[in-house]
Amino acid sequence: MKAIRIKTEFLADPIGVDFQQPLITWNCEGGVSQTAYRIVASSGWDSGKIASNSMRVIYPLELKSRERVDFSITLWDENDVEGEPSTAYFEMGLLQKSDWKARWISGNYIVNPVKRYPVDCFKKEFDATDVKNARIYVSACGLYELALNGKRVGDFVLAPGHTDYRKRVQYQTYDVTEQIKSGNNVITASLADGWYRGSCGAWGLKNQYGAQTKLLVQLEIEKNDGTRQTVVTDGSWAWSNDGERVFADNQDGEKVDARLVPTYSDKAKVTRHSVTPTASNNVPIREKETFVNPKIIITPSGKKVLDFGQNIAGYIKFSFNAKAGQTIKMRFGEMLDESGEFTQKNIQCATKKRQTPLQEVTYIAKDGLNEYKTKFAIFGFQYALVEGDVDWKSEDFTAIAVYSDMEETLEFDCSHPLINKFVENTRWSAKNNHADIPTDCPTRERHGWTGDAQIFVDTASYFFDYASFARKYLGDMCDGQRANGVFRQITPVGGIDFYMNAMDGSAGWSDAGVLIPYRIYKKYGDVRILEDNYEAMCRYAKFKIKTIGKHYMTGLPTGLSFKDSKKISNYGQSYGEWAEPTDVCAFAISDFINPHPEETTAYLVYMLRHMAEIAELLGREADKKLYEEKAELVKSGYQKLVETQKYSYDTDRQAKLVRPLYLELLDEKQTEFARKRLVKALDNYGWRLGTGFLSTPFILYVLADIDVEYAYRLLENEEMPGWLFMPKMGANTIWESWEGTAAQGGIASLNHYSKGAVCEWLFGEMCGIKVDENNTYIVSPKVGGTITHAACEYNGIYGKIKSEWKCDGGKNTYIVTVPANATAKAILPNGEHILSAGKYEFVI
Numbered sequence: 001m002k003a004i005r006i007k008t009e010f011l012a013d014p015i016g017v018d019f020q021q022p023l024i025t026w027n028c029e030g031g032v033s034q035t036a037y038r039i040v041a042s043s044g045w046d047s048g049k050i051a052s053n054s055m056r057v058i059y060p061l062e063l064k065s066r067e068r069v070d071f072s073i074t075l076w077d078e079n080d081v082e083g084e085p086s087t088a089y090f091e092m093g094l095l096q097k098s099d100w101k102a103r104w105i106s107g108n109y110i111v112n113p114v115k116r117y118p119v120d121c122f123k124k125e126f127d128a129t130d131v132k133n134a135r136i137y138v139s140a141c142g143l144y145e146l147a148l149n150g151k152r153v154g155d156f157v158l159a160p161g162h163t164d165y166r167k168r169v170q171y172q173t174y175d176v177t178e179q180i181k182s183g184n185n186v187i188t189a190s191l192a193d194g195w196y197r198g199s200c201g202a203w204g205l206k207n208q209y210g211a212q213t214k215l216l217v218q219l220e221i222e223k224n225d226g227t228r229q230t231v232v233t234d235g236s237w238a239w240s241n242d243g244e245r246v247f248a249d250n251q252d253g254e255k256v257d258a259r260l261v262p263t264y265s266d267k268a269k270v271t272r273h274s275v276t277p278t279a280s281n282n283v284p285i286r287e288k289e290t291f292v293n294p295k296i297i298i299t300p301s302g303k304k305v306l307d308f309g310q311n312i313a314g315y316i317k318f319s320f321n322a323k324a325g326q327t328i329k330m331r332f333g334e335m336l337d338e339s340g341e342f343t344q345k346n347i348q349c350a351t352k353k354r355q356t357p358l359q360e361v362t363y364i365a366k367d368g369l370n371e372y373k374t375k376f377a378i379f380g381f382q383y384a385l386v387e388g389d390v391d392w393k394s395e396d397f398t399a400i401a402v403y404s405d406m407e408e409t410l411e412f413d414c415s416h417p418l419i420n421k422f423v424e425n426t427r428w429s430a431k432n433n434h435a436d437i438p439t440d441c442p443t444r445e446r447h448g449w450t451g452d453a454q455i456f457v458d459t460a461s462y463f464f465d466y467a468s469f470a471r472k473y474l475g476d477m478c479d480g481q482r483a484n485g486v487f488r489q490i491t492p493v494g495g496i497d498f499y500m501n502a503m504d505g506s507a508g509w510s511d512a513g514v515l516i517p518y519r520i521y522k523k524y525g526d527v528r529i530l531e532d533n534y535e536a537m538c539r540y541a542k543f544k545i546k547t548i549g550k551h552y553m554t555g556l557p558t559g560l561s562f563k564d565s566k567k568i569s570n571y572g573q574s575y576g577e578w579a580e581p582t583d584v585c586a587f588a589i590s591d592f593i594n595p596h597p598e599e600t601t602a603y604l605v606y607m608l609r610h611m612a613e614i615a616e617l618l619g620r621e622a623d624k625k626l627y628e629e630k631a632e633l634v635k636s637g638y639q640k641l642v643e644t645q646k647y648s649y650d651t652d653r654q655a656k657l658v659r660p661l662y663l664e665l666l667d668e669k670q671t672e673f674a675r676k677r678l679v680k681a682l683d684n685y686g687w688r689l690g691t692g693f694l695s696t697p698f699i700l701y702v703l704a705d706i707d708v709e710y711a712y713r714l715l716e717n718e719e720m721p722g723w724l725f726m727p728k729m730g731a732n733t734i735w736e737s738w739e740g741t742a743a744q745g746g747i748a749s750l751n752h753y754s755k756g757a758v759c760e761w762l763f764g765e766m767c768g769i770k771v772d773e774n775n776t777y778i779v780s781p782k783v784g785g786t787i788t789h790a791a792c793e794y795n796g797i798y799g800k801i802k803s804e805w806k807c808d809g810g811k812n813t814y815i816v817t818v819p820a821n822a823t824a825k826a827i828l829p830n831g832e833h834i835l836s837a838g839k840y841e842f843v844i
Helices: 417-432 450-463 467-480 498-503 512-524 528-546 597-617 621-641 655-662 668-684 699-706 708-715 754-766
Strands: 002-008 015-017 023-029 036-041 056-058 068-076 086-092 120-128 131-141 143-148 170-175 183-192 214-223 228-232 238-240 245-249 253-257 285-292 295-298 304-322 327-333 360-364 368-373 379-388 397-404 410-414 769-771 776-779 789-796 799-808 811-818 823-828 831-835 838-843
Touching: 002 068, 002 086, 015 131, 015 170, 023 068, 023 799, 120 214, 120 228, 131 143, 183 214, 183 245, 285 304, 304 327, 304 417, 360 368, 379 397, 397 417, 410 417, 410 754, 417 450, 417 754, 450 467, 450 512, 450 754, 467 512, 467 528, 512 528, 512 597, 512 769, 528 597, 528 621, 597 621, 597 655, 655 668, 655 699, 668 699, 668 708, 699 708, 699 754, 708 754, 754 769, 754 789, 769 789, 776 799, 811 823, 823 838, 831 838
Parallel strands: 015 086, 253 360, 776 823
Antiparallel strands: 002 023, 023 056, 036 068, 068 086, 120 183, 120 238, 131 170, 131 214, 143 183, 214 228, 245 253, 285 397, 295 304, 304 368, 304 379, 304 397, 327 360, 327 379, 410 789, 769 776, 789 799, 799 811, 811 838, 823 831
């Protein structure tokens, strides 16, 4: 038996991390069960042979700055046969403020916050000899790209990533041993505005974290004689901003004049930043899939448009020969309009004076071969409008997808082609909206909406190894938590229009601060994510408790008695259900001025129940009692609320029935009524999907609990609104609105993952794969509808589990494949089966 998929804090062989007592995990290959393990580390730690089937251990020694720990894992199988050792490592970064000898530097100019500036160019020359190894630690307020002796350092795109730079600035560590040569060496760095100073949010607000971009670089060279040479940013670095990138904005794009070469004619300015950089301890943003030889479309007006065949978040590269001064301009978008012309209308906010985001590249050529790749912007696009006087061919262009490099962990297939396509569309929208934070879309807003993140986290953690990414985002949420305990609706905060701050605390959005760590714990079994965030979660829960029965200035009468009104939450501005089909509940901005007592009260119960369970897990009995009591109180108020005329659950609005059923908020009589009323509501709507943002992920669970055929009937609906209507209409990502660009006056992204949250039902219910405790998966597939075959393979925390079923001749065949050292509890129509490692087939 051999250890595979070894990770430290859910990262494979990371360097430059700054955690203490990291969790080491692995999976097993070969054999049936692990009976013992031994870990031997270069630090001197030797676990000895530990009799255990656990595939996780906490590294027990205190770690120091720059320390590298190489370790091996040896396993013993069910026959006590010792296996071949597997090796891995992790390396610490700079753990103390005093480790940083570098100083923050900036361009040598006085910033006018109204102006936009070219990319800063920095250079430092140094001599090196007798190099044993070298590490470079880099951070920025802005976006940086570093080169050493003309070769790019690392492959982290949009470094150092997105945080609230006033609270936390990330740094990256790169092994540059092979890039340093004996003798003279040159470091060059480019520094752009990025999220720090550039456009943020739907309206492209500037200077959200600061007005002066800054760079921090520390190169440490360990020599063979044991001495260390350090090269750091300081006032000796050369600087100019006269290089080829005369404009770079992460949303609007780049303007490049390839004829320009930086002169480095001035010196950098030493500056300060109040935050000491910390490691992200997360996967990097990287270039991923490429799309070549795009189709050339000639529009009715004669314009040339490239179609790359897939809606992505990323950028472009091209290569062609040209004469100096020739120009090419490219604009990037998701669609063609009704007349077949390129458009950005669906992704832009516009007034008579300005439009944003521009998503464009303007390139002025030099003489001869021109090669370009975007550095400091990403766009959401499938189509690119190409204009200018350069002669070009389709093969000159490549589109490159860019997103956080999370390990993909799921494969899915079924007999319904549109369901398969919907799953792949969801996967793509998930990729396109994960650039260091989970965003709503890669075009207009690019915000870290907490509501989107919380409804999608279960689906995301099927598609990807999501633990490190989620942990980083929870850090962002805690950075943004208000003094009163409220988690924000959007985090990091950059780009939020001032009037939206009143929406912080919105039900289903701010609850992400509790629901995300809970769901990650359930998927990965790491209780530390609850321990680390517990105090922040408690501050939020206690704030929400204070809103029970509290008056809010825009609160409207509910029809409840005074006594019962003290048992609900009718406090705070909120989004309510959000984004129901327009013929179910048309969008109105005025809806957000008032509280939404039904949604808010329901989510308060839901959140408090989670807090009670978390408190019990952590041994906080007093907290558990408080949360349970308040949850029951508010539940009783909810049951009264839905009996009022205004908030009656005798309605065709599916969300108003799905929510209380899924969240178990009703008494027995009310539950029976709501189940029947939901079926009637679906009958009245032609079995089309009428839920909005919050309830869409719940509805199939509720229907399957009534009758699984109801769930399949809704799932397989191909009309609008419905999940399969999107791929049926040719979509290759998930739409923001059920109606696509026909909604909201045409302002609607085609690349939102939120409606794809239903995929968790496909993986966890249709195919039945769920994570349990103690190396165990539960497999409880649900057969139904017109589907004759479904299969899901999930590479979860305990290894790769596969569940498959087939319908043929009146019999169903169930196939379950269990990974080494795991157990599957298979719940099938003929009973419960406990399965060890291996492949099993049941014909029923």
